[in-house]
Amino acid sequence: xxxxxxxxxxxxxxxxxxxxxxxxxxxxxxxxxxxxxxxxxxxxxxxxxxxxxxxxxxxxxxxxxxxxxxxxxxxxxxxxxxxxxxxxxxxxxxxxxxxxxxxxxxxxxxxxxxxxxxxxxxxxxxxxxxxxxxxxxxxxxxxxxxx
Amino acid sequence: xxxxxxxxxxxxxxxxxxxxxxxxxxxxxxxxxxxxxxxxxxxxxxxxxxxxxxxxxxxxxxxxxxxxxxxxxxxxxxxxxxxxxxxxxxxxxxxxxxxxxxxxxxxxxxxxxxxxxxxxxxxxxxxxxxxxxxxxxxxxxxxxxxx
Amino acid sequence: xxxxxxxxxxxxxxxxxxxxxxxxxxxxxxxxxxxxxxxxxxxxxxxxxxxxxxxxxxxxxxxxxxxxxxxxxxxxxxxxxxxxxxxxxxxxxxxxxxxxxxxxxxxxxxxxxxxxxxxxxxxxxxxxxxxxxxxxxxxxxxxxxxx
Amino acid sequence: xxxxxxxxxxxxxxxxxxxxxxxxxxxxxxxxxxxxxxxxxxxxxxxxxxxxxxxxxxxxxxxxxxxxxxxxxxxxxxxxxxxxxxxxxxxxxxxxxxxxxxxxxxxxxxxxxxxxxxxxxxxxxxxxxxxxxxxxxxxxxxxxxxx
Numbered sequence: 001x002x003x004x005x006x007x008x009x010x011x012x013x014x015x016x017x018x019x020x021x022x023x024x025x026x027x028x029x030x031x032x033x034x035x036x037x038x039x040x041x042x043x044x045x046x047x048x049x050x051x052x053x054x055x056x057x058x059x060x061x062x063x064x065x066x067x068x069x070x071x072x073x074x075x076x077x078x079x080x081x082x083x084x085x086x087x088x089x090x091x092x093x094x095x096x097x098x099x100x101x102x103x104x105x106x107x108x109x110x111x112x113x114x115x116x117x118x119x120x121x122x123x124x125x126x127x128x129x130x131x132x133x134x135x136x137x138x139x140x141x142x143x144x145x146x147x
Numbered sequence: 148x149x150x151x152x153x154x155x156x157x158x159x160x161x162x163x164x165x166x167x168x169x170x171x172x173x174x175x176x177x178x179x180x181x182x183x184x185x186x187x188x189x190x191x192x193x194x195x196x197x198x199x200x201x202x203x204x205x206x207x208x209x210x211x212x213x214x215x216x217x218x219x220x221x222x223x224x225x226x227x228x229x230x231x232x233x234x235x236x237x238x239x240x241x242x243x244x245x246x247x248x249x250x251x252x253x254x255x256x257x258x259x260x261x262x263x264x265x266x267x268x269x270x271x272x273x274x275x276x277x278x279x280x281x282x283x284x285x286x287x288x289x290x291x292x293x294x
Numbered sequence: 295x296x297x298x299x300x301x302x303x304x305x306x307x308x309x310x311x312x313x314x315x316x317x318x319x320x321x322x323x324x325x326x327x328x329x330x331x332x333x334x335x336x337x338x339x340x341x342x343x344x345x346x347x348x349x350x351x352x353x354x355x356x357x358x359x360x361x362x363x364x365x366x367x368x369x370x371x372x373x374x375x376x377x378x379x380x381x382x383x384x385x386x387x388x389x390x391x392x393x394x395x396x397x398x399x400x401x402x403x404x405x406x407x408x409x410x411x412x413x414x415x416x417x418x419x420x421x422x423x424x425x426x427x428x429x430x431x432x433x434x435x436x437x438x439x440x441x
Numbered sequence: 442x443x444x445x446x447x448x449x450x451x452x453x454x455x456x457x458x459x460x461x462x463x464x465x466x467x468x469x470x471x472x473x474x475x476x477x478x479x480x481x482x483x484x485x486x487x488x489x490x491x492x493x494x495x496x497x498x499x500x501x502x503x504x505x506x507x508x509x510x511x512x513x514x515x516x517x518x519x520x521x522x523x524x525x526x527x528x529x530x531x532x533x534x535x536x537x538x539x540x541x542x543x544x545x546x547x548x549x550x551x552x553x554x555x556x557x558x559x560x561x562x563x564x565x566x567x568x569x570x571x572x573x574x575x576x577x578x579x580x581x582x583x584x585x586x587x588x
Contacts, residue, residue, distance in 0.1 A: 019202070020202070021202040021204055021205070055166070055167070055168040056207075056211055056230050056233075057168055057204055057207055057208040057211060058168070060203075060204055060207045060208075060233075061204040061207075064204060082237065082240075083203050084236065084237055084553060084576070085234065085235070085236045085237070085526050085576060086203075086207075086234070086235050086237075087232065087233070087234040087235075087381040087427060087528060088232070088233050088234075089231065089232045089400065089401075089408050089427060089429070090229065090230050090231055090232070090233075091400055091401040091408060092401065093229075106383065106385055106412075106422060106425050107383075107385040107386065107422075111552060111578070112525060112578070114383050114385060114425070116410075116425065118400075128400060128401075131400050131408070131410065131427065133381060133383060133425065133427060135383070135525070135526060135576075137552070137553070231406060231429070232379050232429060234381060234528040234574060236547065236548075236555050236574060236576070238547055238548040238555060239548065253530065253532055253559075253569060253572050254530075254532040254533065254569075258405060258431070259378060259431070261532060261572070263557075263572065265547075275548075278547050278555070278557065278574065280528060280572065280574060282378070282379060282429075282530070284405070284406070313496070314496070315496040315498055315499070349460070349461070349462040350501075350505055350524050350527075351462055351498055351501055351502035351505060352462070354497075354498055354501045354502075354527075355498040355501075358497055358498060376531065376534075377497050377531050378530065378531055379528065379529070379530045379531070380497075380501075380528070380529050380531075381526065381527070381528040381529075382527050382528075383525065383526045384523065384524050384525055384526070384527075387523075
């Protein structure tokens, strides 16, 4: 079954509560299916390192946001889910312009959800600029957190 | 030998060129010795998640900054060094207030430098809020980058 | 272009020189294309933890072997390539029987090659038991190592 | 408090049940304190790669073993604890001879325990050959598993 358990509207609402730094990012939701999320982010001058490349913490924040969304497509709105571990590989220098993050879940456990995400400049999926694997811990009281 | 190959002034200058997002962080340099760096960062409202905890990307950016500094204590000013991989474990919910990041180098290779960093609320070193291991790649033309 | 730069025979020869522990594993090569490798491994009693599950170090060794092969499909025979970092997530308890490891390269750099690999019980690709991301460092004298 | 909640004898007993591959390794226990473990392992011909260096999976298995022991110094005997994620950096080529693994816990949570471990050739602690961070998941029924 591929129906997301969170709508874009509900996800954006959760972000304001659970990840304000994510809510502040000017992203678009391209895909929101169960276990599979695609986000699109314009990058601007503030995100750049010299040479027009995007700063690592911006890529980390985008990866984190995409996996957070993927977790909710599986579990429903869950503001209190927290990242427990994250590994990111920076593969190429990103250029300014749109970045596309494609996240999918590797495991949907009762306590831990693991996802991977690949980030590329738009139209260049075969040459990702970053790849991350992240684990989210599901709060014990998840039932009450999902209205 | 423990003499740093970069001064605080030179490090801050490199940040403006090589990591503007780091230059914008209001950190203090507590220790800057060869292979060993301690930074102190006040956190404010913008960095917080609900409950007064600090957002993951802020912790990632602080960890990255501390290891970047540690790399330069060993190699000298090197704006073009880039992170190739980073693994961060989020261990406890940080509270608002001062965070202290302690970085040390595990390997000072010709091509790769590996460091680890532990971040704790000030005065609580035994209960770190995050721990990261990061690899920096040294540009092939490092000689010319280190005046 | 998808032609592997290493044949199965040459890969097995390199293993004897460069990774004897891999050469000792009774694996089959299912796919050996440029940047894409599939290996199949029977597991036996020696590899098992209680409950019939496969030990973590065996999964690590299989992941390492598959990415090592993928590196060579891109760069040609290279016994001296070494793993610099590896992150593995153990996702489900594997069962005894055949394990299938699918590796693909994320980056083919001059100095660093990054690959990811997913391991599943045969026929259960959608429920991987482990996922790893690994970096291999290419020796500076790679040209002479590739006859 | 630094008293280990597991004795060496109890730890070796748990290994037979919970990690037979670890039980088969000819290690000595040097230190077994709460949250802090030191193991010593001779390496032999079977573990070597060409040039006399130790194979990556052997280092991974030793790191895993040391953190597993550290988990038990905190939680008591717990054969069913499982690794959920592991990141290892290979820093230098180990030489044959004794390897010393020093593990310490970064977090002792109710559900997740995180540890780090540094492995060096004996007498060369300042030049580690490998460094790993690992998370162990504590089974929900831990109380019953700890007599």
